[in-house]
Amino acid sequence: MLRVRAALPPGAAALVDDYERHLRSERGLSDHTIRAYVGDVVSLLGFLHGVGSEGADAEPPATDGLDGLDVGVLRAWLAGQRSAGRSRTTLARRAAAARVFSAWAHRRGKLASDPGSRLVAPRAHRKLPSVLRPEQAGELMRAGGSGAAEGEPVALRDHALLEMLYATGIRVSELCGLDLDDTDFERRVVRVLGKGNKERMVPFGQPAERALRAWIEGGRPGLATESSGAALFLGVRGGRVDPRTVRRVVHEAVESVPGAADMGPHGLRHSAATHLLEGGADLRSVQELLGHATLATTQLYTHVTVERLKAIHDRTHPRAQ
Template sequence: MRWLRAALPPRAAGLVDDYERHLMSERGLSDHTVRAYLGDVVSLLGFLHGVERDDTDEARPGGTDGLDGLDVDVLRAWLADQRGSGRSRTTLARRAAAARTFTAWAQREGLIAADPGARLVAPRAHRKLPGVLRPDQAGEVMRASAAGAAERDPVGLRDHALLELLYATGIRVAELCGLDVDDVEFSRRVVRVFGKGSRERMVPFGQPAERALRAWIEGGRPGLATGSSGAALFLGVRGRRIDPRTVRKVVHEAVETVPGAADMGPHGLRHSAATHLLEGGADLRSVQELLGHATLATTQLYTHVTVERLKAIHDRTHPRAQ
């Protein structure tokens, strides 16, 4: 998408730069979310201005500039073009949402007289039921990582601590990577998390996570810490704050040790934690608070997960199920 952004007419390119500053400074979104929003907006503006590649693989701009001509018909045509290119319903729904956010900002800034995104209706994304671990499989993952930590190797202690914390709290991988040592309150067994939009919440964890965290902080972290470590709770092998890619690798490899477990990353542990909380009797509102969901509708997805699991058990075990 870099070539397309570079090929936009000057006014349109300037709008993208302004919008990027708005997303980063005023809305407090993560780098990943900002990139996704910008990619969708650049795609829309490229469609609006007729920017495309010719046979020489060079960008060829159209004849308009800025937001001239942007209306709901253009938005619909852009989405139709995306659908014709094979984009999924989920992608179309995300791009429509990004377009609505952009046009609302443009109207507030006085760049357009009316907001065409307010009239845009996009197909609902299919909400796939996430793969989750069974409670016994989650226990096997933690026991296997505990065995690795028993060697007292700093990386093994770190991996066990982050696995325990991810499953105990259901926090996002970006939230885990952003934790500082002082964010852990052992006296109350809670961790202070800064979620999407810099929203702060306190999430409790249990004794297994406490033991793993203490072992990492006292016996593992000093072995990896360097002058560039700062206050970061979890560190990479070079002493800097751990990155999401490393955490995903740790989770994938840990789950692979359990026969029959679905392949998953940190988000799979988050799904598993939420599902197990609901199956254990937690109410939706409490789970929403723990996970940091902005709306209860997002948390309600997990009720479908638990119902599907109950149906599968019923089909396997009840003599009159078939």
């Protein structure tokens, strides 16, 4: 996409720059989200201007700025993506990005109307990740605690981050962004900065507290350097731990649990949400804990087991017994 962006006409390139500033300064999106949105818009404008057209069957109109961008162009762009073998998930994401961009351009007076408002794209297939059974999660934490028993700094860190991921259900990026003063041990809550720079407080239990204290008091000093700053979790060189390191730690730890499906931090997040629901938590509470903007996201992200539904039926229905 860098090549396509560099080849855009000056008017289109200026629009991309302006849009990126809007996403960063006005909407406060994460770097990852901004890259995805901007990449999709660059793909769209590349198609519009005949630069690196992906999967296009016909020659797109050569224009400057947004001249000629209408719903027909949007549909042709997506059709080209589909012909190129893009997945339904990718098509749905790119259609959403196009709608956001065209709405912004219309508000800024760059488009006389908003063609994205008439764009319909296929719904993405939402495949839920595998989850651990509660006993498997317990085995995972016991294995981490056993490894940390010798007091080696990396083992103490790995145990603490496993406990925190499962106890709180926070995202891996949120975990890596934690600072020392984000943890309130007295109330056993952690302050998390989530998507859109939205802050929330998430509780954690005694096992996570013990693992976290052991890491801070007995493990972190062994990895800390002058450049560590206030980062809660550190890498082996003393810098803030990288999400890739956390993913590797989780994958390797889950491999040691008999019968557990391979998963990363997202699987622990989903496991935490599922176990909260199975324990009787309501969806809105889980939504708050996970930091979802809408309840619909939580409903898609979590599932309730048949066993829990049967238990509720047995307990509440007058003809259950």
